[in-house]
Amino acid sequence: MTTLHQESMDMLKKTSRTFFIPITFLKSKLKDTVASAYLCMRAIDEIEDHESLENETKQALLLSISELLKKPFDEQAYKKIIEPYHMKLPAVTNRLSDWLKLCPTDIVGKVKSATSEMAEGMAKWAKRNWVIRTKADLDDYTYYVAGLVGCMLSDLWQWHDNTETDRELAIAFGRGLQAVNILRNQDEDDERGVSFMPEDWDRKDMFEYAENNLKKADRYMENIQDTHIQMFCNIPLQLAHSTLQALKKGKEKMSRDEVLTVVQRVTADVNL
Structure with a gap:
């Protein structure tokens, strides 16, 4: 092992x-x-x-x-x-x-159960060629590819030390991270003929979608007392917040140094 x-x-x-x-x-x-x-x-x-x-x-x-x-x-x-x-x-x-x-x-x-559900949802979207027309479509897709990760992690926290977290906020956490990825990869996706943007949305709408879900992710963190789990969750959350701000300023992504700065800020003065 x-x-x-x-x-x-x-x-x-x-x-x-x-x-x-x-x-x-x-x-x-x-x-x-x-x-x-x-x-x-x-x-x-x-x-x-x-x-x-x-x-x-x-x-x-x-x-x-x-x-x-x-x-x-x-x-x-x-x-x-x-x-x-x-x-x-x-x-x-x-x-x-x-x-x-x-x-x-x-x-x-x-x-296994969460991975099985994710695979089934991904199969559905592969059949649909990832054509997203409405916000409901976007919510469905982001649930399967990211929200389920949040649900599974909530199960793991409860198994580990009985940490209780809100599953709807856990789904939002995953959705927020995925929305940031969609924004970051939009040009690349456009080049291969794929769009995860609902038909009546522009980039501003996707920014709002990401921000609303990341706000819920911030609330998700409030129920976590275990310092190690809190650190695990907070690093990708703060990286997502920072990436969103960088994208708003017209950057393609955060630099490696900027990523390290965020990680150092999050981990500073934490006694693990």
Whole structure:
């Protein structure tokens, strides 16, 4: 398990700019659990975002994986599902079964359930070619790709030390982070013919959507007393607030130095 732990941390560092640093602040058992959960969701996210897979293939893969996660996990069945695409898929996806092994047995069911629901929602949006026409569409999409992360983390906090958090605020937390990503990646998305902006919205509306959800994320933080969990949540939240301000000023993104400054500000004078 020590080897798998190290491999998971290495994979996390390769695949997540947002969550690797916050996860390092968690205590060891919770750190492994959150790393496992993140990598499971990242595994299916890589299918949704894959540049060369057809939408029909993405939908079929995601639905098959969703069904597999609803039962005791069958590693051989998973290998059979992804085998035709094994060479195309990244390591984080091919190794989904390893990330599940990393998760404690008394909480892995919650991680599987949330990942299954996410895969099913992503399959739905792959079938729809990610065409978002209304705010309701946007809320639905951001729930599946980000709000569910907030719900799953709330389950993990409760399992860890009975920390109770508001699930609606947890969903808003995820939505806020995702909305910032949409704004940051808008030009890139436009180039590949994808828009996550409702038809009657402009960029100002998406800024308002992001801000409203991040305000709810600020409220989510009020119920968290555990310093380690608070740090985990606060780093991506403050990075999202700062990124939003940078985008408003016309910057494409925050610089590495600006990111480090935010992290240092958040972690200053905290006794962990």
